[in-house]
Amino acid sequence: MTMKSIADVQKYVMKISERNGWNLNSDEETLNDLIEGLMENFNRLGYYNCPCRDSQEDRQLDRDIICPCRYAEPDLAEFGYCYCTLYSKADYDQTQPMKMIPERRPPVL
Numbered sequence: 001m002t003m004k005s006i007a008d009v010q011k012y013v014m015k016i017s018e019r020n021g022w023n024l025n026s027d028e029e030t031l032n033d034l035i036e037g038l039m040e041n042f043n044r045l046g047y048y049n050c051p052c053r054d055s056q057e058d059r060q061l062d063r064d065i066i067c068p069c070r071y072a073e074p075d076l077a078e079f080g081y082c083y084c085t086l087y088s089k090a091d092y093d094q095t096q097p098m099k100m101i102p103e104r105r106p107p108v109l
């Protein structure tokens, strides 16, 4: 497995945000933490497990939370940003505080 660097993950999240017309979190520290989390997850698991959710260490079981997760679109539509606050809608005003939004993922048994 090829290890990812911070630069690789930066490119990846920029590509995802551009492709979807989303913005990245404009707070540099938060953005860097999330990118670092994604990099660590990739290098440990081999896929971009969501940086703010626990992995079950199985790609199949985690498939709904591989970034960008299945819940990103409905969360952006409803709240303006995703659960981790990595991505936000183009028209979301990031000067507003990004409060924790409810977890849309069904509980893992």
Ligand code: SF4
Binding pocket: 049, 050, 051, 052, 065, 066, 067, 068, 069, 070, 071, 072, 082, 083, 084, 085, 086, 087
């Ligand atoms: S909540 Fe955001 S950062 Fe986490 S997987 Fe979904 S899109 Fe990626």
